[in-house]
Amino acid sequence: MRIDMSDLVSATDLARQSSWMLKEVAAGRRFVIVKGNTPAGALVSIADLEKLKAAEGDLATVGQSWQAMPSHVAFADLAPLPPSAPRHALPIGIDEDDMSTVWLDLEQYPHAYCTGTNRSGRTTFLQAVCEAIMARYTPQEAQVVVFDPDMRLTDELTDEYRTVYLYDPSRIAQAAHELAHKLDQRRPPPDLTAAQLREWNPVRPKWFFIVDDLHLLSGSSSLSTVLAPLVEPVQNARLLDLHVIAAITSDNWNAKGRSNKLINAMDIGGATVVVLDGSPRETIIDDVRPASRLPGHAEFYERRSGGRMIQIVAPYAAAESTKPEESNSDSPPQRMPDPTSPQDFLDALGIDDVATWQPQWSESVVSDGDVVVPFGLSATGPAVLNLTRLGHNAMPGLIVGRTGSGKSEAIRTIMLALGASYSPEQVQVIVLEKWSEEFTEEAKLPHITVAQDWAAFADVIRAELKRREQAATMDAEPELLVIADELDDPYFMQDPTLLRDVVESYRLKVHLLVTAQTLRRHVEMIWPGQRVGSSAFRLALASIWMADARILIGSTNIADSRADCGAAFLGSADDGESTPVRLFFTGERLDADSAQTVRDHLIERIATVGAPRLDQ
Numbered sequence: 001m002r003i004d005m006s007d008l009v010s011a012t013d014l015a016r017q018s019s020w021m022l023k024e025v026a027a028g029r030r031f032v033i034v035k036g037n038t039p040a041g042a043l044v045s046i047a048d049l050e051k052l053k054a055a056e057g058d059l060a061t062v063g064q065s066w067q068a069m070p071s072h073v074a075f076a077d078l079a080p081l082p083p084s085a086p087r088h089a090l091p092i093g094i095d096e097d098d099m100s101t102v103w104l105d106l107e108q109y110p111h112a113y114c115t116g117t118n119r120s121g122r123t124t125f126l127q128a129v130c131e132a133i134m135a136r137y138t139p140q141e142a143q144v145v146v147f148d149p150d151m152r153l154t155d156e157l158t159d160e161y162r163t164v165y166l167y168d169p170s171r172i173a174q175a176a177h178e179l180a181h182k183l184d185q186r187r188p189p190p191d192l193t194a195a196q197l198r199e200w201n202p203v204r205p206k207w208f209f210i211v212d213d214l215h216l217l218s219g220s221s222s223l224s225t226v227l228a229p230l231v232e233p234v235q236n237a238r239l240l241d242l243h244v245i246a247a248i249t250s251d252n253w254n255a256k257g258r259s260n261k262l263i264n265a266m267d268i269g270g271a272t273v274v275v276l277d278g279s280p281r282e283t284i285i286d287d288v289r290p291a292s293r294l295p296g297h298a299e300f301y302e303r304r305s306g307g308r309m310i311q312i313v314a315p316y317a318a319a320e321s322t323k324p325e326e327s328n329s330d331s332p333p334q335r336m337p338d339p340t341s342p343q344d345f346l347d348a349l350g351i352d353d354v355a356t357w358q359p360q361w362s363e364s365v366v367s368d369g370d371v372v373v374p375f376g377l378s379a380t381g382p383a384v385l386n387l388t389r390l391g392h393n394a395m396p397g398l399i400v401g402r403t404g405s406g407k408s409e410a411i412r413t414i415m416l417a418l419g420a421s422y423s424p425e426q427v428q429v430i431v432l433e434k435w436s437e438e439f440t441e442e443a444k445l446p447h448i449t450v451a452q453d454w455a456a457f458a459d460v461i462r463a464e465l466k467r468r469e470q471a472a473t474m475d476a477e478p479e480l481l482v483i484a485d486e487l488d489d490p491y492f493m494q495d496p497t498l499l500r501d502v503v504e505s506y507r508l509k510v511h512l513l514v515t516a517q518t519l520r521r522h523v524e525m526i527w528p529g530q531r532v533g534s535s536a537f538r539l540a541l542a543s544i545w546m547a548d549a550r551i552l553i554g555s556t557n558i559a560d561s562r563a564d565c566g567a568a569f570l571g572s573a574d575d576g577e578s579t580p581v582r583l584f585f586t587g588e589r590l591d592a593d594s595a596q597t598v599r600d601h602l603i604e605r606i607a608t609v610g611a612p613r614l615d616q
Contacts, residue, residue: 073093073094073311073312073313073314074313074314074315075091075128075131075132075135075313075314075315077313078091078094078101078313079100079101080101081101081103085103086105086106086107086108087107088105088106088107088136088206089103089104089105089106089136090103090104090106090129090132090133090136091103091132091135091136091313092104092125092128092129092132092312092313093128093296093298093300093310093311093312093313094310094311094313095308095309095310096308096309096310096311097308097309102300102308102310103132104129104132104245104272105272105302106243108270108302108304109270109271109272109302110237110238110242110243110244110269110270110271111234111237111243111244111245111246111266111269111270111271111272112129112243112244112245112246112266112271112272112273112274113214113244113245113246113247113248113263113266113271113273113274114126114246114247114248114273114274114275114276114298115247115248115249115250115253115257115273115274115275115276115278115284115290116249116250116275116276116277116278116290116293116298117249117250117251117276117277117278117279117290118249119295120250120276120277120278120293120295121276121277121295121296121297121298121312122212122213122247122248122249122276123150123152123153123212123247124295124296124312124314124315125247125274125276125298125312126153126156126210126212126245126247127153127156127314127315128312128313128314128315129208129210129245130144130153130156130157130210130315131156131313131315133157133161133208134157134158134161137206139158139160139161140205141205141206142161142205142206142208143161143163143205143206143207143208144157144161144162144163144164144207144208144209144210145163145164145175145179145207145208145209145210146162146164146165146166146210146212147166147167147172147175147209147210147211147212147217147227148165148166148167148210148211148212149167149168149169149172149212149213149216149217150167150212150213150216151167151518152212153165153210153212156315169216169217169226170226172217172226172227173226173227176226176227176228176229176230177229179209179229179230180229180230180232180233183207183230183233183240183242184233186202186204186239186240186241186242187239187240188200188239204241205241206241206242206243207240207241207242207243208243208244208245209230209242209243209244209245209246210245210246211227211244211245211246211247212246212247213246213247213248213249214227214246214247214248214260214262214263215248215249215256215257215260218256218260224261225260225261225262227262228261228262230244230262230265231261231262231265232265234262234265234266234269235265235268235269236269237269237270238269238270244262244266246262246263246266248260248263250275250276250278250279250282250284250290251278251279251282252282253282253283253284254282257284267285272300272301272302273285273288273301273302274298274299274300274301274310274312275288275289275290275298275299275301276290276293276295276296276297276298277290277291277292277293277294277295277297278290278291280292285301285303286301286303288301288307296311296312296314297309297310297311297312298310298311298312335379335580336567336580336582337377337378337379337580337581337582338582339564339566339582340376340377340566340582340583340584340585341588342585342586342588342589342590342597342598343590344377344584345374345413345584345585345586345598346598348374348377348382348417348584349374349417349420349421351420354590354598354601354602355601357601357602357605358605359419359420359423359605359606359609361422361423361426361609370386370387370388370389371386371387371388371418371422371426371427371479372384372385372386372387373385373387373414373417373418373421374417374584375410375413375414375417375583375584376410376413376566376568376570376581376582376583376584377581377582377584378570378579378580378581378582379579379580383570383579383581385397385414385537386536386537387418387427387479387481387511388479388509388511389536389537390481390511390512390513390536390537391502391503391504391505391506391510391511391512391536392506392536393534393535393536394503394504394506395503395534395535395536396484396499396502396503396511396512396513396514396535397511397512397513397514397535397536397537397538397539398513398514398515398516398519398535398537398538398539398552399411399513399514399515399516399539399541400515400516400517400518400519400538400539400540400541400548400552401515401517401540401541401542401568402517402541402542403517404565405541405542405565405566406541406542406565406566406567406568406583407485407486407515407541408438408485408515409565409566409583409585409586409587410515410539410541410568410583411431411483411485411513411515412439412442412586412587412599413583413584413585413586414513415429415431415439415442415445415447415448415483416442416445416586416599416602416603418447418481419445419446419447419448419602419603419606420602420606422447424446424447424478425478426478426479427447427478427479427480427481428447428449428478428479428480428481429447429448429449429480429481429482429483430449430451430457430460430461430464430480430481430482430483431448431449431450431451431482431483431485432450432451432453432454432457432483432484432485433450433451433452433485434485434486438485441599441600441603442603444603444607445603445606445607446606446607446609454495458495458498461482461498461502462498464480464510465501465502465505465508465510468480468505468508468509468510469508474507474508474509477508477509478509479509479511480508480509480510480511481511481512481513482499482502482510482511482512482513483512483513483514483515484499484512484513484514484515485514485515486515486516486517487514487515487516499512499514513537518548519548519551519552535571537571538552538553538570538571539552539568539569539570539571539581540552540553540568540569540570540571540578541566541567541568542564542565542567549569552569552571553569553570553571553578554571554578566582566583566585567580567581567582568580568581568582568583569581586598586599586602587599
């Protein structure tokens, strides 16, 4: 709405036109803006007020539309594409105005790139594209190459569609040269006549190149990219049945985006641009800028038709048709327990007074072959780890969460609980120390063998496996827990068969527990094809990967990276509802007057009994 500026009269004119002003006001055609008893600026026409009222009505309608926009839309809930939609249309979201399905028109715009700041929904957009490709094409019609330096798209496509998956920039650079050569072979033969060229219509699969994130593939400067060999084919994509779908940060756009040769090639070849949350100071294309937006909320821009606001579908959101009906039960919903206290841990161990407590290992019995220890507190009581179940289905126990979420604290609690509850003849632990002196205190326990580096870790494990293989019987052997902390680190790939051998040694009473920041790296590399959800122990802490939480516990409740340290969900053994858990923290003092932590007290008493059984 535009106010008619010609109808405005400055306050300085009021003295000279007081007679006319009074007539206009008296007739009800205008009013005076007044502060106190002094005219403050203008005579505004009643017609303008009517325009303003109409605009307020429009704004209310838009506001209702915004409120109706769901924060998450499942791919399965998208309305079918209308008959007018082109054959090569990929549905990726819903229109904010009429809630209709929005699609990428690959016939008009062969490429697409999505830009925004961190956690704005860039990877979600690529996940939606992957889902759409599999929904619209058969594996014979579409082949997908995934360049994934951020390692977030490992499980978005089935093997029938994903022909290449690379995450190492040097290998991606080599692949770009090879793909450029193969794309050159897709061009029409050079000796065709004009008539033959008009009829030339090869039957071949489309090639989709999915890139997450493009700015991570810059070369020695922001002006270069390891994908430079693909620039010319991308500009002529229509002749090659080629489509590049990329994500890239909007931060410092001129340096990272506008100067990127592949982005420019996509614009020349024809690209849809999806602009998410970001700084409005950045101009992405034409006059399109980011703005403050919720994750997945974006401006969908095509140069011929302009921009419109959309919500990108979330492939892992539950479809309306699959959501369980609301229960009529009066039972309250599950909630995260309050943070635990040091006394909570002692109570779970059955210790009344830590100052006078002594290990009673002679009374400790491994009932039914199970070694069970508490590591946290749920709404119904202690949350426990059944050590002897780890590995029974060829998968390790899994603790997954970002840095600072509580993974190492969970390990310390488990080791301390084992030492307090069972003798060294019943349980032994081998753990690799990632940081210097990380488990120095725990190493004082007679149950714990701490390896200082990968070589020592591998040596002691292989020696123990060999010894157990040669043992006449397993009856007298203690349960052995091997702990691999921070599986994301490269040293675990020096010998990936080691951990595979450990988890396959269940018959030797050997069990593996691993922690990782994500499932999408070494977990899936070391145990390819294994169903992660079949692990007997799955603990999801605060994580930056929503897909990880979905796989571990069937929910993304804990995927928010802002979740409290120690807040976790324990996956159900029968794939039922996961359990909210608060981890115990053993590094806290019982009270303000105490000089020692709970860990100090327990280790001091346990360390005086027994001796380490395993030697490095």
